[in-house]
Amino acid sequence: MHPAALASTPGLPPQPQVNISHANSRVSAVLPTGESVEVLLFGATVISWKDRAGNEKLWLSDAAKLDGSKAVRGGIPLVFPVFGTAPDHAATSKLPQHGFARNSKWEFLGKSSSESASSTSHSDASVKLDFGLSSATLDEKTKGLWPYTFSAIYSVTLTPEGLSTGIVITNDGKEPFDCQVLLHTYLRINDITKVKITGLEDSKYIDKVVGAQTKSQSGAVTITGETDRVYTPAKGPSSPVVVTEGGSNAFSIMRDNLKDVVVWNPWAEKAAGMGDFEPKSGFKNMICVEAGSVRSWTSLETGDAFEGAQTLSY
Numbered sequence: 001m002h003p004a005a006l007a008s009t010p011g012l013p014p015q016p017q018v019n020i021s022h023a024n025s026r027v028s029a030v031l032p033t034g035e036s037v038e039v040l041l042f043g044a045t046v047i048s049w050k051d052r053a054g055n056e057k058l059w060l061s062d063a064a065k066l067d068g069s070k071a072v073r074g075g076i077p078l079v080f081p082v083f084g085t086a087p088d089h090a091a092t093s094k095l096p097q098h099g100f101a102r103n104s105k106w107e108f109l110g111k112s113s114s115e116s117a118s119s120t121s122h123s124d125a126s127v128k129l130d131f132g133l134s135s136a137t138l139d140e141k142t143k144g145l146w147p148y149t150f151s152a153i154y155s156v157t158l159t160p161e162g163l164s165t166g167i168v169i170t171n172d173g174k175e176p177f178d179c180q181v182l183l184h185t186y187l188r189i190n191d192i193t194k195v196k197i198t199g200l201e202d203s204k205y206i207d208k209v210v211g212a213q214t215k216s217q218s219g220a221v222t223i224t225g226e227t228d229r230v231y232t233p234a235k236g237p238s239s240p241v242v243v244t245e246g247g248s249n250a251f252s253i254m255r256d257n258l259k260d261v262v263v264w265n266p267w268a269e270k271a272a273g274m275g276d277f278e279p280k281s282g283f284k285n286m287i288c289v290e291a292g293s294v295r296s297w298t299s300l301e302t303g304d305a306f307e308g309a310q311t312l313s314y
């Protein structure tokens, strides 16, 4: 066990266990109540989040590359500084799809844990794992494609109630830069045909499946084929987006300063065409609901910071 692990001390309430494994390439944490999370340093990608009964809440492809050779297909890849590609935006036009954050090795900055003072009969300990990426640690090729000076801290907080992931990006350089941020969350569901997404009613969206047309959502979102939409929820970021399955709440997504929500399911044909998407029928068991700020650019002047977060619960 790594020195960072928190061992239980006799007489004190049970504490979260934090481990660094797979030749220092993954960080995992388990709460005394049984919930767990696992984060790959490659991309600071959350690859697993389990409830206290051990049920996996995120979808991860059986063919996902976890060795750093490709962005992870599943979990929560981090999109920065561009969503998709932006051929008309000179500063980011050379970057690969969804930027470099999901393809870069992040540093584990450490953990902190807390427990509510009111805890009596059962522990409600939580743990926060912090990861860092900056222009100083980017590989030379990426620096050449996007020559700005920045630092990013990504925090993954596991509580008995849910999982929060939040990012702070700071412009540490002399030049301003524009960026977009997205938490590309693959939620695991049992049957896509029974899924409804609420909280996006009466909202404008860009339908990327039909030539980036702008449309308006009426009622809950259901998924009956390839879906790739960028919503700006009319109710604003403080209103939850809820995924129900067969009428029961499966997930609730709260956003902090992330005004857009991407809804993506590749459906059968697109899934068949993705080498790292397995099983091919897996599109029935996932829905991406992605909190972000991607419809426009966030401009950061020297010393400015952007902060955005989501909290997932079930």
Ligand SMILES: O=P(O)(O)OC[C@H]1O[C@H](O)[C@H](O)[C@@H](O)[C@@H]1O
Pocket (backbone or CB within 6 Å): 071, 084, 097, 098, 208, 228, 229, 262, 263, 264, 288, 290
């Ligand atoms: O295949 P990836 O680069 O991981 O992108 C997967 C998907 O991400 C987002 O949801 C985009 O809206 C989609 O257009 C894209 O297909």
